[in-house]
Amino acid sequence: MVLINADTLAGLDEDPAELSGYGPISPETARSMILDALHWTPLLQDPTNGEILNVGRTRRIPAGLKRWLRARDGTCRFPGCSVAVTHADIDHTTPYSHGGPTDHSNLEHLCPKHHRFKTLGHWKARQPRAGTIEWNSPTGRTYTTDPALDSLLDGNTGSNRFPAPRSPVAKGPGDDPPPF
Structure with missing residues (x-):
């Protein structure tokens, strides 16, 4: 190497x-x-902390990138889900088979149930910026989840060392509850 x-x-x-x-x-x-x-295989490394942020076109996610994603995500990134990253899969937002890179701006943790929803096409996801996931539901509503690390960096940690589960932000007609 x-x-x-x-x-x-x-x-x-x-x-x-x-x-x-x-x-x-x-x-x-x-x-x-x-x-x-x-x-x-090129590796993109964060010069400030040495974490690997991008490994080009490979399915295998290196340990440094996995650590970064665990810290960033905290839980499954599906709206309203609080399953811990230790019980979730790392998923390519844009599938690897469709050209999606193994990059922190194209990866997120999903619990097995929500990973299946996305893979089967029931829910669609995209990352407009690294770590922010926009979800489109089967009914056409859009929900946005922000990374857990954002609330830690903003000082919003409360007395618990883990951030509270993310609340989905719905965009669409009416104020009715999300359809989960």
């Missing part, structure tokens, strides 16, 4: 790269190795 920053790969700087199990290597050597590789 060759670790090289994007600017060095593009030739914009000459920072050393790293060959896993060996140590630092010159930028020229790293570029040459990458050009000779039959397959390579």
